[in-house]
Amino acid sequence: MTCVYRTRIGDDCTSSASHVSFPAAALNRYAKAWNAFICANIMPSSHGHEVTVERAILLFGIVSGKYIDLGHVIHQGMLRFLKGGTTGAIPYGTIVTKLCRSSGVRWPSNEAIAVARDTY
Secondary structure, three states: OOOOOHHHHHHHOEEOOOOEEEEHHHOOHHHHHHHHHHHHHHOOOOOOOEEEHHHHHHHHHHHOOOOOOHHHHHHHHHHHHHOOOOOOOOOOHHHHHHHHHHOOOOOOOOOOOOOOOOOO
């Protein structure tokens, strides 16, 4: 597989049959800050040091001022998790819980729901 980023970052690009990425160190400060935000809030990841194709596309859209359908991005992330494409903590747990609560969804009284408090 040919790495689409090779012309910009040389041989630092990593690729395999299903995974293409480049080091976040190749980003400027502005893009690094957005990458950190994306990894923490939009596309949860513990691999912020790598920029995947999906994250690079989102990052490009953000820094270019393009319209971003975050609902679609989150939906795709949830589907990837449900299909077994990711491991670790359930992504978007807090946002799903808050959306359910604001829509009036009721939980059984024997089910514990923990929601992090807003700190901002």
